[in-house]
Amino acid sequence: MERGYGNVQRALLQQMMVKRFVEEHDLIDSIRSLINKFPSEHVEPPNDGMNLMEFFNDMNKEIGPDGINFAEIVRIKSENNPSVFWGLRSVKSVIEDEPKENENLDESLYTEAELALFKLIIEELVTNPMDKGCIDHNKAINLGLKIKPKKIDAKESTELIDRLVQEHWLSRFQDEDGRGGRHTATRITFGIRSLLDLKNYVTATWPEEDSRCCTWENDW
Numbered sequence: 001m002e003r004g005y006g007n008v009q010r011a012l013l014q015q016m017m018v019k020r021f022v023e024e025h026d027l028i029d030s031i032r033s034l035i036n037k038f039p040s041e042h043v044e045p046p047n048d049g050m051n052l053m054e055f056f057n058d059m060n061k062e063i064g065p066d067g068i069n070f071a072e073i074v075r076i077k078s079e080n081n082p083s084v085f086w087g088l089r090s091v092k093s094v095i096e097d098e099p100k101e102n103e104n105l106d107e108s109l110y111t112e113a114e115l116a117l118f119k120l121i122i123e124e125l126v127t128n129p130m131d132k133g134c135i136d137h138n139k140a141i142n143l144g145l146k147i148k149p150k151k152i153d154a155k156e157s158t159e160l161i162d163r164l165v166q167e168h169w170l171s172r173f174q175d176e177d178g179r180g181g182r183h184t185a186t187r188i189t190f191g192i193r194s195l196l197d198l199k200n201y202v203t204a205t206w207p208e209e210d211s212r213c214c215t216w217e218n219d220w
Contacts (some may be wrong), residue, residue, distance in 0.1 A: 003093075005039075005058075005059065005062040006041045006043070007034075007038045007041060007188050008031070008035055008037075008038050008041055009059050009062070009171070010042050011034050011037070011038075012034055012059075013059075013063060013088075016029060016087075017072060017088060018089040020086030020087055020088055020193065020196065021076065021085045021086065021088070021168075021192050021193070022084065022085065022087075023027070023083050023084070023085055024049060024075075024083075024084040024086060026054065027044055027052065027086050028048075028052065029046075030045055030048070031045060031052075031096070032045045032046075049075070049084065051196050052075075053075065053087065056072075056073045056074075056110055059068060059073065059074040060073060062095055065130055068137060070090060071088055072087060072088075072089055073087065073088055073091050074086065074087060074196075075091075078171055078189065078190065078191070078192060078194060078195065078196050080171060080173040080175075080187075080189055081084055081171060081173075083194075085107070086193050087192065087196040088196070089196045089197070089199065090197070090200075090202065093129060099196065100160060113147050113150055113152050114152070114160050116147050117144050117152055117157060117160060118160075119148055119163065119172070120143045120147075120163075121143060122194070122198065122201075122202070123190065124139070124140070124143065125188070125190060125207045125213055125214075126202055126205075126206045126209050126213045127206060127209055127213075129148055129175065132209075132211040132213045132214075133189055133190065133203070133214045134175075134188065134189045135187065135188045135189075136186070136187060136188075136189045137161070137172065137183060137185070137186035137187060137188055139184075140157070140188045140192075141154050141157040141158055141161065142154070142157075144155070144157035144160075161188065164191070165191065167191075167193065167195050168192045168193040168194075169189040169191045169194050170187075170188055170189070170190070170191045170194065171179065171188070171190065171191040171192070172177055172186060172187070172188055173186075173189070174186060174187070175187045190213075190214050195214065
């Protein structure tokens with residue numbers, strides 16, 4: 001595979017800046033389409049995840065901390081989602097201000113109370129000693145009652161969690177609840193966007209806890 005940073009890589013970066021994350025098989029198709037668009041560059045198309053890793057290792061040298069975009073493309077897999085994703089993550093080496101859990105959320109789309117609830121959910125995902133990286137769905141809803149000065153009721157909390165799941169900040173799955181195979185419990189965990197965008201916040205806020213709550217990236 002030819003190394004370098006040409007039109008194929010530039011066009012791919014533009015796509016990733018818009019989409020933020022893409023499933024692996026769709027990403028391979030997109031790269032092949034771009035290679036066909038720029039045949040003179042003689043870029044060998046990737047066939048699998050290992051080829052993608054080599055492709056992005058070279059590309060990240062151009063766009064990473066010492067490169068042009070202070071970003072990198074990483075392989076992400078949620079622990080409860082069988083799909084493999086590749087996403088664009090900021091890798092600024094110096095955090096000028098205290099990291100914020102909502103630094104990548106559009107604050108105009110969320111109320112202060114909604115952002116506070118999201119922060120409490122993230123804190124619970126990181127620090128829960130019984131179940132690192134997960135939280136019971138009902139418990140997440142009830143965290144809205146801890147918001148001050150104005151509590152969020154169960155209906156509003158449920159609607160917010162639904163929205164955060166739809167926008168991939170959180171992920172929801174069914175898990176056995178310990179009473180046997182017929183009984184399941186709805187669980188909440190990190191979504192793909194949180195795995196991409198909240199790494200700096202979580203690792204700086206809970207340095208002793210973060211490695212146990214999730215896998216921030218999956219090299220292989």
